[in-house]
Amino acid sequence: MKDLPRNFRHIRLELAREAGHPEGDRKHGYDIVAPLTADGHIDAETWHVHRNVCRVRRFRPGENDRIGRLMHGPGGRWYFDYDQGVDTDNETGFHFAEERFFPGEYVSLREDDGEMHTFQVMSIEGV
Secondary structure, three states, rough: OOOOOOOEEEEEEEEEEEEEEEOOEEEEEEEEEEEEEEOOEEEEHHHHHHHOOOOOOOOOOOOOOEEEEEEEHHHHOEEEEEEOOOOOOOEEEEEEOOOOOOOOOEEEOOOOOOOOEEEEEEEEEEE
């Protein structure tokens, strides 16, 4: 990964407080490798050139990790694709195009259970 542009980051998301998880859940989240702009948005232009290395790892208690790709679809939609060619396993970022990825910020994802869940950006590190 040493040949990637300098704006590639490892982004750590963890489940934020919600019903059933009043303290959030550090064991439920995502590790994302993606390029970010200086103002914390996903860099669509750099993603387009290097999309083959834009990855996601979903982790949850009691489940095997899922490894997938960060994808950019029609209308600026960002989603996680775990099985190429199968749309039913995709998880969609809610307004990811507008969201800012900085530690302490919150983002929402529609997970494979069909429910929207809020995640906190826990860390951003260089790749």
